[in-house]
Amino acid sequence: MTVTVRVDCTNPLDLVFLVDDSSSIREPEWPEVQGFLRSVADRFRISRDETRIGIVRYATRADIIYRLTSAQTSGAVRSAINRMAHLGGSTNLAEALAQAFQNVFLPAQRPGAARVTQTLPSLACLHFAAATNWNLFVCE
Numbered sequence: 342m343t344v345t346v347r348v349d350c351t352n353p354l355d356l357v358f359l360v361d362d363s364s365s366i367r368e369p370e371w372p373e374v375q376g377f378l379r380s381v382a383d384r385f386r387i388s389r390d391e392t393r394i395g396i397v398r399y400a401t402r403a404d405i406i407y408r409l410t411s412a413q414t415s416g417a418v419r420s421a422i423n424r425m426a427h428l429g430g431s432t433n434l435a436e437a438l439a440q441a442f443q444n445v446f447l448p449a450q451r452p453g454a455a456r457v458t459q460t461l462p463s464l465a466c467l468h469f470a471a472a473t474n475w476n477l478f479v480c481e
Contacts, residue, residue, distance in 0.1 A: 352455060353393075355392075356385070356392060357394075357409070357445050357458050358459050360397065360399070362399060364430060368427050371427035375422050375425060389413045393409045399436060399437035400431065401433055403433060403437040409445055437460075
């Protein structure tokens with residue numbers, strides 16, 4: 342079964358991933374999380390004028406890994422994802438949401454851009470996505 346969600350990528354999009362880096366993600370599963378992020382990011386035309394990507398990693402605290410004002414190229418986003426080490430700890434989604442809003446979206450506002458925050462799903466959802474060949478986003 343293949344599930345595809347088609348996205349109109351003709352309008353600017355600011356997409357911020359909130360990545361669960363708590364102890365609920367085990368160390369051997371971390372490469373799957375990174376691979377999932379890369380595969381979703383690869384489906385967008387990343388640039389300052391089209392889709393901009395931001396990444397906030399959260400566990401006990403939230404850290405901004407990549408800002409919407411950072412260099413917006415596929416290679417730069419992939420490098421940021423590859424450099425993320427797994428830390429573990431408790432789950433502080435509230436701080437991640439606050440960081441995304443106050444320190445990622447607000448300083449980088451641009452007229453006409455849709456703002457989307459995507460919390461990276463649990464590993465069960467990642468396994469479902471892989472097992473069903475789930476194409477989350479396809480730009481049209």
